[in-house]
Amino acid sequence: MGVAVSIQQVTKTFGNLKALDGVCLEIAEGEFFGLLGPNGAGKTTLISCLAGLVRPDTGRLKVMDFDVQGDYREARRLLGIVPQELVFDPFFTVRETLRIQSGYFGIRQNDDWIDEILDNLDLTAKADTNMRRLSGGMKRRVLVAQALVHKPPVIVLDEPTAGVDVELRQGLWQFVRRLNNEGHTVILTTHYLEEAETLCARVAMLKLGCVVALDSTRNLLDRYSGHTLSLRLANGDDLPLSIRQQASLIGGYLNFHLASYDEVEPLLAAVRQSGGVIQDIRMSEADLEDVFIDVMRGRDGARERAGS
Amino acid sequence: MSGFRTLLYKEVLRFWKVSFQTVAAPVLTALLYLLIFAHVLESRVEINGLRYTAFLVPGLVMMSVLQNAFANSSSSLIQAKVTGSIIFVLLPPISYVEFYLAYVVAAVLRGLMVGLGVLVVTGWFASLEFAAPGWIVVFAMIGGGIMGSLGMIAGIWADKFDQLAAFQNFLIMPLTMLSGVFYSIHSLPAFWQDVSHFNPVFYMIDGFRYGFFGVSDVSPVVSLGVTSVSFLVVGLATLALLRKGYKLRY
Ligand SMILES: Nc1ncnc2c1ncn2[C@@H]1O[C@H](COP(=O)(O)OP(=O)(O)OP(=O)(O)O)[C@@H](O)[C@H]1O
Ligand SMILES: [Mg+2]
Numbered sequence: 188m189g190v191a192v193s194i195q196q197v198t199k200t201f202g203n204l205k206a207l208d209g210v211c212l213e214i215a216e217g218e219f220f221g222l223l224g225p226n227g228a229g230k231t232t233l234i235s236c237l238a239g240l241v242r243p244d245t246g247r248l249k250v251m252d253f254d255v256q257g258d259y260r261e262a263r264r265l266l267g268i269v270p271q272e273l274v275f276d277p278f279f280t281v282r283e284t285l286r287i288q289s290g291y292f293g294i295r296q297n298d299d300w301i302d303e304i305l306d307n308l309d310l311t312a313k314a315d316t317n318m319r320r321l322s323g324g325m326k327r328r329v330l331v332a333q334a335l336v337h338k339p340p341v342i343v344l345d346e347p348t349a350g351v352d353v354e355l356r357q358g359l360w361q362f363v364r365r366l367n368n369e370g371h372t373v374i375l376t377t378h379y380l381e382e383a384e385t386l387c388a389r390v391a392m393l394k395l396g397c398v399v400a401l402d403s404t405r406n407l408l409d410r411y412s413g414h415t416l417s418l419r420l421a422n423g424d425d426l427p428l429s430i431r432q433q434a435s436l437i438g439g440y441l442n443f444h445l446a447s448y449d450e451v452e453p454l455l456a457a458v459r460q461s462g463g464v465i466q467d468i469r470m471s472e473a474d475l476e477d478v479f480i481d482v483m484r485g486r487d488g489a490r491e492r493a494g495s
Numbered sequence: 496m497s498g499f500r501t502l503l504y505k506e507v508l509r510f511w512k513v514s515f516q517t518v519a520a521p522v523l524t525a526l527l528y529l530l531i532f533a534h535v536l537e538s539r540v541e542i543n544g545l546r547y548t549a550f551l552v553p554g555l556v557m558m559s560v561l562q563n564a565f566a567n568s569s570s571s572l573i574q575a576k577v578t579g580s581i582i583f584v585l586l587p588p589i590s591y592v593e594f595y596l597a598y599v600v601a602a603v604l605r606g607l608m609v610g611l612g613v614l615v616v617t618g619w620f621a622s623l624e625f626a627a628p629g630w631i632v633v634f635a636m637i638g639g640g641i642m643g644s645l646g647m648i649a650g651i652w653a654d655k656f657d658q659l660a661a662f663q664n665f666l667i668m669p670l671t672m673l674s675g676v677f678y679s680i681h682s683l684p685a686f687w688q689d690v691s692h693f694n695p696v697f698y699m700i701d702g703f704r705y706g707f708f709g710v711s712d713v714s715p716v717v718s719l720g721v722t723s724v725s726f727l728v729v730g731l732a733t734l735a736l737l738r739k740g741y742k743l744r745y
């Protein structure tokens with residue numbers, strides 16, 4: 188598999204604000220990649236650099252080996268960008284918008300594919316409606332459709348599900364997943380972390396313009412937050428302090444934070460030994476939100492815990 | 496080159512869809528000018544041996560061409576910038592030269608369309624000649640090209656609509672109004688005649704008018720030279736801005 192997107196040492200300053208501070212990323216062809224980070228982290232700026240909308244101060248960006256400045260024609264042909272802002276051209280209908288967008292990419296007869304996109308995004312009924320008359324969520328769908336008219340091998344979605352209803356969200360993911368299965372590389376930013384967790388095989392987390400975490404979603408979940416073992420005891424108060432101190436008490440459950448499954452058995456043994464009677468037991472996985480919060484706090488406690 | 500074709504098509508479709516405001520309205524404005532000025536001056540003024548109405552009509556036509564060419568590219572760009580839809584033309588593989596050509600050709604087309612409309616409506620009130628039609632077309636195209644380019648510069652530079660309005664009111668309007676649309680500069684005091692010779696719009700109007708009557712304040716060849724050089728300068732300036740991505744790509 189080749190490299191779909193390569194970002195090397197990209198820096199961008201707005202005034203005296205460092206929006207991107209030496210970002211390096213490499214995304215392989217066919218990946219479903221998540222770009223996460225709090226508001227203002229630099230996600231959109233990074234995507235804009237890739238799209239050629241923002242020119243980085245230093246560093247290089249390539250799409251499938253084509254430099255986004257030097258070989259901008261090839262690079263842009265390979266990219267489909269769904270922008271974060273809800274923008275539209277009020278002069279045209281949905282179909283006109285999509286035909287025009289196809290033309291910009293040099294595609295003359297694109298109606299079959301346009302119909303397919305419209306169908307998948309549940310826009311067929313609105314095909315001949317003026318953009319102005321669409322609801323916010325529908326405008327967002329048109330933005331997705333516009334990004335796909337030229338069947339770009341690399342699809343970048345900047346918060347595509349903001350303001351979109353549940354049904355379309357499901358439909359959109361199904362469609363994007365299908366495209367990913369057919370070989371399209373997908374890069375996604377979202378603030379819905381469960382979405383990222385289920386969809387993205389690998390994620391990068393950005394904070395103040397720096398990549399602060401970059402790994403497969405699986406590894407991040409394992410390494411950063413481990414698992415939580417929740418116990419309800421008939422006689423919780425009787426437990427020795429040494430054990431109780433390890434746990435936090437939430438809703439009658441003692442929650443133990445464990446780095447790995449290996450720690451389960453010793454803990455249960457210790458509880459039993461001290462006479463604890465277990466009424467209920469639950470094991471829960473950390474989710475990406477836990478990881479995210481850990482990473483963004485900047486303390487590497489989770490990592491240390493995982494390593495020890 | 497297909498990016499250019501589509502962008503041109505989009506730009507034409509954009510003004511055509513609202514042609515009531517973009518074509519019909521300026522034709523009406525020009526007609527009102529004609530009716531008022533002709534009513535007041537027709538019996539009193541004769542210029543270069545022409546009746547005032549006949550003198551005025553080509554001036555009004557050219558002024559409409561120029562103002563509408565400017566309006567087209569400037570309003571299209573500022574609207575796209577303010578609404579953010581400019582990204583739809585920045586994301587595709589369209590070169591800055593194609594970008595320039597598409598906007599300028601669309602601006603010229605709108606200018607010509609309005610100009611033709613004004614000619615048809617106002618020409619009815621005057622006995623026009625077409626002494627050298629080639630010059631008419633050439634000056635209309637060059638003038639539209641210059642103003643279309645200036646419109647691009649203004650639309651790219653302005654961040655808000657009122658900045659664009661300032662550009663239009665303090666630069667474009669004085670240049671066109673004081674260019675000899677309504678009078679021959681020979682009727683001006685010597686000082687203002689000299690000043691007028693520094694206004695490129697004067698040469699556009701004067702050359703354009705030559706195409707109708709075969710008489711002009713300066714030779715049409717001189718006007719062609721001045722307007723061509725102006726076009727070159729403004730065009731290259733616009734291309735340089737686009738190439739740099741000034742206020743379009745940060
Ligand atoms: N054109 C600009 N001019 C000045 N500052 C900018 C510009 N674009 C972005 N910034 C700043 O750069 C920083 C990164 O912004 P960016 O839009 O990339 O964040 P983001 O990660 O996409 O955030 P969000 O999740 O809110 O979309 C922010 O502090 C923002 O204010
Ligand atoms: Mg953003």
